[in-house]
Amino acid sequence: MTFDTHLLGFGMSEKSITSMENGISHEEWETDFRGERKSWLRAKHLLWFLIALGATTLIFVPFVKTQGRIMDMSHSLSNGRAVFACMMDFENDFGHFPDDISASSSAKMKIFRGEFSNDYLGQLIAGGYLRSEEIFCVSAKAFPRQQPDDVISPPDRILEKNECGFAYVMREVQAMRQGLSSSDPRYLPLLVTPLVNRWGSFERTSFQHCGGMICIDGTAKAEHLRRSDNKIVLKNGLTLFDTGSGTVWGNVKPVVLLPER
Numbered sequence: 001m002t003f004d005t006h007l008l009g010f011g012m013s014e015k016s017i018t019s020m021e022n023g024i025s026h027e028e029w030e031t032d033f034r035g036e037r038k039s040w041l042r043a044k045h046l047l048w049f050l051i052a053l054g055a056t057t058l059i060f061v062p063f064v065k066t067q068g069r070i071m072d073m074s075h076s077l078s079n080g081r082a083v084f085a086c087m088m089d090f091e092n093d094f095g096h097f098p099d100d101i102s103a104s105s106s107a108k109m110k111i112f113r114g115e116f117s118n119d120y121l122g123q124l125i126a127g128g129y130l131r132s133e134e135i136f137c138v139s140a141k142a143f144p145r146q147q148p149d150d151v152i153s154p155p156d157r158i159l160e161k162n163e164c165g166f167a168y169v170m171r172e173v174q175a176m177r178q179g180l181s182s183s184d185p186r187y188l189p190l191l192v193t194p195l196v197n198r199w200g201s202f203e204r205t206s207f208q209h210c211g212g213m214i215c216i217d218g219t220a221k222a223e224h225l226r227r228s229d230n231k232i233v234l235k236n237g238l239t240l241f242d243t244g245s246g247t248v249w250g251n252v253k254p255v256v257l258l259p260e261r
Contacts, residue, residue, distance in 0.1 A: 072139035073207040077220040079135045080166060080191045083121070084218050086129040087190075091181055097190070098123040099170055099179035108155060113177075116260040117168035118159040120179075125158045133158070138165025140194035140206035143261065164259040167195040172253040186217035187248055189240060198256045200241040201230045213240075 087097050094102045098120040103113040112122040124130045133148035136159060148163040169189050170177045180190060191214040194203040202211035202225055210222040211232050223232040223240075232240040234248065241256060243249045 073210065073212055073222055076138040076140065076165065076193055076207075077212050077214070077222070079137060080193070080212070080214040081218060081220055082135045083124070083130075083166065083191060084214050086124050088182065088218075089129050090124060090127065093127075094179075096181040097170075097179035098168075100177050102127075102179065111155060112158075115257065116164075117166055117257040118161070118164045118260045120168055120170070120177075120257065121164060121166070122155075122159040125152050126155055133163050136164040136166060138193045140165060141203055143194065143259070146261075161260045165193055166259060167192040168257045170255040170257065172255050177255050180216060182216060184216050185248065186215060186219070188216045189213040190216055192240075192256070195256070195258060196230075198258060200232065200239050200256070202232070204230045211240075 090102075091097055094105070096102070098112070100113050102123055103109050103111075103120070108126050109123055112126055113119055121136065125133070131152070133150050133152065137146060137148050143162070143165045146162050146165055148159075151157045168191060170179055172178070180188060193212050194206050195201070195211070196203050204225055207222060209225055211225055211230075212220070212222050213232075214220055225231065226233045226239075234240065236246055238247050240248070241254055243251070243253060
């Protein structure tokens with residue numbers, strides 16, 4: 001083994017060895033060696049810091065996302081309960097929740113019927129039970145363009161497209177859409193979110209694989225979704241909007257109106 005090779009084995013760089021061969025003093029060589037060693041240690045510490053930071057990110061990012069979705073669900077269901085409270089005031093005057101009959105009760109309400117939940121829930125604002133569109137907002141991926149602007153005059157500006165996130169559930173009676181009421185079974189769904197079709201499929205990722213609903217008695221619920229079709233499945237294996245024997249609806253035909261997007 002040569003002298004140079006022996007020095008390299010002790011961690012000295014070729015630059016340091018060359019400096020010694022060129023007649024640099026021991027003190028200058030030692031300063032140079034210590035400087036290089038400090039640089040190497042700093043690089044080592046930086047590398048370990050970056051590794052630790054990456055590992056922490058991998059652990060906590062999914063946790064933060066999960067917590068964010070839970071908070072979105074909580075906020076959305078809180079809004080739903082606020083809407084429900086106004087619907088109870090509405091029922092005190094009309095005997096049921098918004099429908100075709102209540103829409104025909106006055107000139108200011110007549111335009112609030114149609115094919116979307118916006119059309120019927122707008123009766124709450126038109127009738128003076130609410131003064132803001134904000135509580136119809138839902139924090140969900142299914143409604144990325146949802147932006148209630150709180151413009152409610154003239155009446156045709158109430159709950160326009162992308163200003164409501166709740167689906168509204170009614171029933172069909174003799175080819176008419178009839179509003180439910182607090183006298184109906186308490187477990188029936190009234191406001192549902194984030195629903196993506198009228199057959200009961202939800203957007204899966206917004207609320208951590210759950211669908212949210214406000215029931216007839218004002219209870220807010222979050223139910224897990226079946227992976228195959230993103231529907232809420234009840235204890236007997238039937239889904240939330242199945243009808244017939246053994247279902248929550250029995251022989252009643254529910255009418256599910258989606259928000260206009």
